Amino acid sequence: MRIAILHPDLGIGGAERLIVDAALSLQSRGHSVDIFTSYHDPCHAFNETKDGTLNVHVLGDWFPRSFWGYLHIVSAIVRQIHLAILLMISITLSIIISPNMSFSVWYKPTQRYDVILVDQLSAAIPLLRLWLKTPVVFYCHFPDKLLASGSIAPVSGDGKTIYPAQMSTLKQLYRIPMDRFEEFSTADADALIANSQFTSNVIKNTFVDITHSPIVIYPSVDTTDLVGSAGDLNGARIFLSINRFEPKKNVNLAIEAHAKLIENVGKQERNYLSLALAGGYDARLPSNVDCVQNLEKLCKVHSLVCSFIDEANAINPNDGIDVYFMLNISTQTKKTLLNSSSTIALLYTPTNEHFGIVPVEAMACGKPVLATNTGGPVESVKDGETGYLLPSDPLQWSHRMKNMLSSSNQETSISCCKARVEELFTLKRAGEKFEQVLVEAVSHGLTNQRERGALLQGSVMLFFVTTFIVLLMMII
Known part of the structure; x- marks a missing residue:
């Protein structure tokens, strides 16, 4: 045709x-x-x-x-x-x-x-x-x-x-x-x-x-192009968010949940914890510009130190950075973040998202997904197996994130995530x-x-x- x-x-x-x-x-x-x-x-x-x-x-x-x-x-x-x-x-x-x-x-x-x-x-x-x-x-x-x-x-x-x-x-x-x-x-x-x-x-x-x-x-998703091997990112432990920088993506939830999480972990563990906020950004759109500025302000409200970087390798626990902003990441950088052993899980924050391709990409790379219990993620994420579906509540998210830090069934989670993608979401x-x-x-x-x-x-x-x-x- x-x-x-x-x-x-x-x-x-x-x-x-x-x-x-x-x-x-x-x-x-x-x-x-x-x-x-x-x-x-x-x-x-x-x-x-x-x-x-x-x-x-x-x-x-x-x-x-x-x-x-x-x-x-x-x-x-x-x-x-x-x-x-x-x-x-x-x-x-x-x-x-x-x-x-x-x-x-x-x-x-x-x-x-x-x-x-x-x-x-x-x-x-x-x-x-x-x-x-x-x-x-x-x-x-x-x-x-x-x-x-x-x-x-x-x-x-x-x-x-x-x-x-x-x-x-x-x-x-x-x-x-x-x-x-x-x-x-x-x-x-x-x-x-x-x-x-x-x-x-x-x-x-x-x-x-x-x-x-x-x-x-x-x-x-094209698993042959997306899935690969990526090592440790300077010993960091990362919760990752990938979304366009728009208000409707509700990235605030990730920052607020991360702020509550680091309040409830030891000082040594906190030093290695980071939140990476990556995604598309268009300087022509006022909504994108305002969104990033408001997220920066929210970090300051919660006393979180933030920094703007371009490459995944720039994430370093020794820098004392709590939140990394990564605007318009390249395909390779995205691939590195999703495949890195430093990445614990994907935080997918939108409410009533139509579908959401990023959770599928994360699962293809063996990463569990934490998402709201609305919209498309309810169909893509298998609750309790390939991730968790929760209300849009920072406290509940922080509790689940803390449990994921000490999860002992990582291998099982990886296999479940990849099997889910092969079953429903291949090219x-x-x-x-x-x-x-x-x-x-x-x-x-x-x-x-x-x-x-x-x-x-x-x-x-x-x-x-x-x-x-x-x-x-x-x-x-």
């Missing part, structure tokens, strides 16, 4: 890792895969997207991510529709003029794709289906309708109950056309994929137009499921017959959205 993947911003994060692994798994099964994105910075991207392993094409990276720090979703919608239009023009010109002709303005595919996999944002789906007459599969990570209400999605831990969003009246009015357009465009896809049963439940209970349950395909298993869904979409064609009115409805919706925004800006 000839497969096109549309992804908003191809940076470093769980969502990006997921789509990169999906592309790799499909490519390994003999399919032709092209990734189209609105933004890709080689200095802030996974190796496979910049070393030629995957074909990545950037279209329309000039459009802003927000307007004066606001209207992020409007900008995201426009960026994706702009990306889709450029792709559609490219394909159309290639077919009409010459399948073998190379154009200089945009990257031009030399043939039509058999199926298009749209990731994260659904805005362009009706347009793609109507113009190209090509089946479109949507990989939904989580409804933006719920993410817009705050840092933690207003849903129950199993995703089966949706609570009323807490937003200002003005924001509720602003969200009405956005939410309706999201539901309409999501329902227009020929097939829906969710990254966990939790997310599938949320989608089904959020969008009334969707009558069938999304197909669950768990994100995968081979994900590739098989992706291939099955995409092949069925191609064989069934445009099964969703709503596309005739899709462009008209979508255009009308966008007209009202634009009008509403202009009026709102005039009022403000």
Whole structure:
């Protein structure tokens, strides 16, 4: 099959890792895969997207991510529709003029794709289906309708109950056309994929137009590339957190739990204990900048000494550092941290996380995971065997962390973790499921017959959205 993947911003994060692994798994099964994105910075991207392993094409990276720090979703919608239009023009010109002709303005595919996999944002789906007459599969990570209400999605831990969003009246009015357009465009896809049963439940209970349950395909990890040998890091004993530096990731929990832990261990043991906070960081995003600054302040509140480092080997108990910040770590550094014998466990702090690929990566390296008992980790972590699922309470976490310091069944834990990954989360298993869904979409064609009115409805919706925004800006 000839497969096109549309992804908003191809940076470093769980969502990006997921789509990169999906592309790799499909490519390994003999399919032709092209990734189209609105933004890709080689200095802030996974190796496979910049070393030629995957074909990545950037279209329309000039459009802003927000307007004066606001209207992020409007900008995201426009960026994706702009990306889709450029792709559609490219394909159309290639077919009409010459399948073998190379154009200089945009990257031009030399043939039509058999199926298009749209990731994260659904805005362009009706347009793609109507113009190209090509089946479109949507990989939904989580409804933006719920993410817009705050840092933690207003849903129950199993995703089966949706609570009323807490937003200002003005924001509720602003969200009405956005939410309706999201539901309409999501329902227009020929097939829906969710990254966990939790997310599938949320989608089904959020969008009334969707009558069938999304197909669950768990994100995968390439164990051959990730798992390796890494020795001791200068005698340190480390609790590791890997997350993007965003408020919704709740990294505060790791700092507070670590602070309580070191209060209850001997001085000698404390000297060797460290907390490593690693993950993606984008200086363009105020939320990232504010998050790191607030985490630094929290360390000072708890009298924890913190330091910023780039490499895992810089962790040294003799430095007297309690918390290490590691922004935008390289793939190799991440691999070292996960495989090092100094790392005791992964602390995965988000609440109602859609799935969370990092716990799977940690288990693949034989590391147990301590996570909240909500969202995707409930499906990936086997409580009591490959880690522990607890409420988001620093005291409970610190008690469990103390027990893990003196755990005597380390070998059993390592084997259980690795067996869990081999059972559910390998590239081979994900590739098989992706291939099955995409092949069925191609064989069934445009099964969703709503596309005739899709462009008209979508255009009308966008007209009202634009009008509403202009009026709102005039009022403000």
